[in-house]
Amino acid sequence: MNFKLLRSLMMSLGILLAGQLNAQTNKGSIKGIVKDANNQTVPYAVVQLKGRSIGTTADGNGSFKFTGIPAGEQIVKASFVGYSFQEKTVIVRANETVTVDFILEESNSQLNEVIVSASRRTESLAETPSSVTVIGSKEIEAQSAISPNIANIIAYAVPGLGASTNQTGNFGQTLRGRNVLVLIDGIPQSTPLRAGSRDIRTIDPTVIERVEVIKGATAIYGNGADGGLINYITKTPKPGATFGGYTQAGLTGNFKGDSTIGYRFSQQVFGRSGKLDYVVSGMYEKTGVYRDSEGQVISPDYGLGETKTYNGFAKLGYNLSEKQRLELMYNYFSSNQHSAFVLKNGIWGKQAAIGILGERKGVDEGNRYNHNAYLQYSNKGIIGNTSLTASVYLQDFWTTYSNSLSFYESGQSEIVSTKKGLRANLNSPFVVNNNFTGDVTYGFDLLNDVTAQNLVDGRVWVPKIDMRNLAPYFQLSTNLYKHLTVKAGMRLENININIKDYNTLATGPNNAGSIAVKGGDLNYNALVFNAGVRYSKHRFFNPFISYSQSFSVFDLGRVLRAAKENTISKLETEPIIVNNYEGGFSSELGKFTLSAAYYLSTSKLGSNLLEVNGTYVPQRLPERVWGYEIQLDYQPIKHLIIGGNYAFVEGKGDADNDGNFDGSADVYLNSTRITPPKATAYLRYFGIKNLSVDLNWMYVGDRDRFKPRANGTYAIGEAPIRSYNLWNLAAGYKINSQLKLNLGIENLLNTEYYPTIAQFYGTNENYTRGNGRRFNLTLGYAF
Incomplete structure (x- = not known):
């Protein structure tokens, strides 16, 4: 250190x-x-x-x-x-x-929003020198009426984030072509030591107040935020309520095919009594069979059909004094599938893979549980105007995957990850003169992350990875002449990883193909920086430029499980340091709001996924990823808002390591990382008494950068992606001051489409259609 x-x-x-x-x-x-x-x-x-x-x-x-x-x-x-x-x-x-x-x-203006995730202090979005998307409670509620899957909600709202997979996981749903770190109230949900891609759908939207998405490499919360971070901010008590609550019950299902009906129930209570405030919530959902536009059963592998989901949430706050507060939060999420169907392979590019009646091997799959808890103390004036926020937190996560024939004698894998952390965050404002003020945010993170991936029958696939990280940080923010915000900061990563001796999985009888690997310690020390400038005097043009770095030891488990050497010291375990350069602006012109950004991110080493002899291994090449995003919103009349966004991203690897990414040997990064262009649009009308209507459109474009292999098949992530369009509709009618009826229709036109993950895999078993037309009918009662 x-x-x-x-x-x-x-x-x-x-x-x-x-x-x-x-x-x-x-x-x-x-x-x-x-x-x-x-x-x-x-x-x-x-x-x-x-x-x-x-x-x-x-x-x-x-x-x-x-x-x-x-x-x-x-x-x-x-x-x-x-x-x-x-x-x-x-x-x-x-x-x-x-x-x-x-x-x-x-x-409805994004510039009016306040955020906490970008620099670990409360600040106005108009003064933040980085690219941020905030999804507020109204948008979450409107999108939840269509689908309560949080992965769908953020895919529509966030430029640069890949389209939803329509599965339990979010493999391929990257942010700006790189991996994203997901948090709940700042608690890491991702498992970057063995990236399982099941971190986005780890909480129910009924308990989310807003979502803050910081785009571009950031080290502010530690390991894994190469493309940015998604922070789910949970609910706080509603204003002025001594005691209140909300009850909601609903039915879901497809318009075509039988056995699709499911149901959902949630109950929330909140209130204040003296210095105490609270929110308590519970949700249960059981989905029916998911069917495609033709009425065929969608493949149950990694699917969301026939699934039971639970979410329990509680947040208690106690104001010790005018300046001091103690807060305790706990959230439990579980989503497990018990299907009566098995996979019937399709023919890639010609015929969809579907589910047929049969007995599934192994145990139920899905997120067995996800426990999150924190105890937080805040003091707005420990010394002068210096504020302190200190917290201890826990995340305990267990997820199970479908049975796979790729293992000797087949098997199901599970990722188990436990994180324990301590954070201390201080903020000290200062005044030099009327034209030069600022504040300093500083503190440290202490994190212990223990992650492993075994098979259900006990075989070790990825040995226990025990990571400890102590990271002090320092962030300076200054305001010059009241309108020019200049930020600069650093974070010092001190990571120690311990791995015990282990054996790789056998590929045949009598332990054939297994390699005994000697464990040991891996140590990483790195100082990462960020800097940015934003000029906020004029709301019609609010520009920023920024530079930021991230540090990650990403998917070490994939390297360990594919080891061909007998000691970890000989394996490729170097970290990824990403440099993100960005410029953009926000603008308000009367009834128009517009924002745009262009970015370039580079790294001396990346982690592009390749398939080698049936095994997935990371390709470690210098990488360059670039792209741009545009968001436009317009309110022509009081009760009508329309808007949308467009995002483009591309990336290449320097295969010959000559510093040039345009050589004949250089390669495009595959579609497990780089998503096709995406455009969304919405229309929101609330001009009829007690009635609101939301119409949403999503376009996912083409990406065709690779040629098939000699046998005519494609490597993972290299199959061409063909474009598709989806329309969704949500309508809400307020029957009286307490009762509200919502109807959401997903895939309104019953479009036949294949999600990007179904296309880029290039395999018969993964060539699965997306949902056909589905409804979500709910009745809510507020008290």
Whole structure:
């Protein structure tokens, strides 16, 4: 570990804090409350002193207070997800407290959003020098009416994220052509040590308040965020409710074919009592048989049909004082399939693989369980205006895959991963003068990740990988002349991985083909950086440029299980460091909002998946990935909003390692990584009393970069992808103030299509159609 650097960093922070303590005289205070247009308080609204990088979060009753504020004129800004921000000018006098209250109006503008995931502090999206998509509660609710699968919801909303696979997993659903790190309230869900691609669908949307997607390489949360991160932010109590709740029951199914009917039930209660607030939720869903546009049973392998899903959630908060809060969260998710069907192979490019009645081998597949919990303490003023958030967390995950004939005597594999972590995050604002203010965010992450992949019968496929990581970090954010935000930061990764001796899987009787591999320790140390600039004076043109790095030890398990050497020291275990360069802008022009970004990411080593003699191994080449994204929204009249986005990504590997990616030996990255172009559009109308209608369209384009092998078949990820279009519809009718009826129709036109994963695999067993026309009818009751 680089202790000299860490010691220098801590000394600098100590000097900064000491300076704060000496600057608290002749100051005043600001307090107030934040409400919405219905005169209900807005808990946890973000309140900032504009141009001074001093901010706080309102408490559960919408109240806030600043202390130690310099005397003179100050601009106070209040904002919250789904509302327009509001600014007020106040005069602060020494040793006095001034009161300022806010009333926020609802808004659909992304620039009004506030986020926490980009730099581990609350900040306005308009001041963040990076590319971010926020999916708010209204959009989650509208998309959930069509399909409660969170992988579908974010695929429609996030430019640069691949289309949903229509399966349990998200293999091939990359972000900007690279792997994405998924989190729940900052707790890692991904298993980068043995990438199982079952991290996106690990929580039910009924308990998600919003989703924050940070695009481009980032190291802010550690291992695995080469393409960015997806952070599911769970629900908090609704404003002003002493006790309330929401009950929802529904039916799902296909329009064509029998045995497709399923049902879903959820119950949520929330409230506040004195200093205590809570949200408690439970959900159960049982799906029927999933059928394609022809009424054929969709292959049950890795499927979502005939599945029982459970989600239990609780969040308890206690305000110890005006500045201190204690919060406990727990979420349980489980989704297991018990199917009466078995796979009947198709013919790739000609005939779909389907499910036929039969007895499935092995145990039920799916995510057996996913436990998440944290205990968090926050203090808005431990020293002066320095705030502290400290938390301990746990994630325990177990997933089971379909039976495969690729193993000797066949078998099912399982990934088991347990993460335990401790985080300490501090933020200290500072003022140099009226034109130069800022804040420093700093702290450390301590993580222990233990991951293994065995077969159900006990055979070891990937030995236990025990990773420990201590990572201090430092992020400086400055505001120059109130409108120019400049950020720079670093994170020091100190990773130790221990692997015991193990044997690779036998490929024949009497342990034939098995290799005894001597274990040992792997150590990684790296300092990664980020920097960015955003100019936010004009809402009609809000540009940014950024540079960011990520560090990951990605899919080490795939290397271990395919070992041909007798010791891990001889295996290719070098980490991946990605450099992401990006420029873009956001713009509001009357009723139009527009955002666009272009990016280029490079890495000296990548992890492109190849099939070699029937075994999947990572291809370690220098990589270059590039692309662009555009989002446009327009509100022509009060009750109508239309919009959409388009994303393009491409990537190549430098096979001859000459620094040039356009040589005859250089290769395109395959479609397990690079997704085809994707466009989405939506129309949302709510001009008829008590009725709202959402119409959604998705276009997935072509990608054809590879030639077939000599035998006419394609390697994994290299088969051509042909375009398809999908239309979805959701309608909601509010029967009265408490009762609401929703109807969602997925694949409205009953289009015959093959998801990208079914096409790029190039195999008969994976050539499976997507869902035919499906309905989701729900009745909800609020109290």
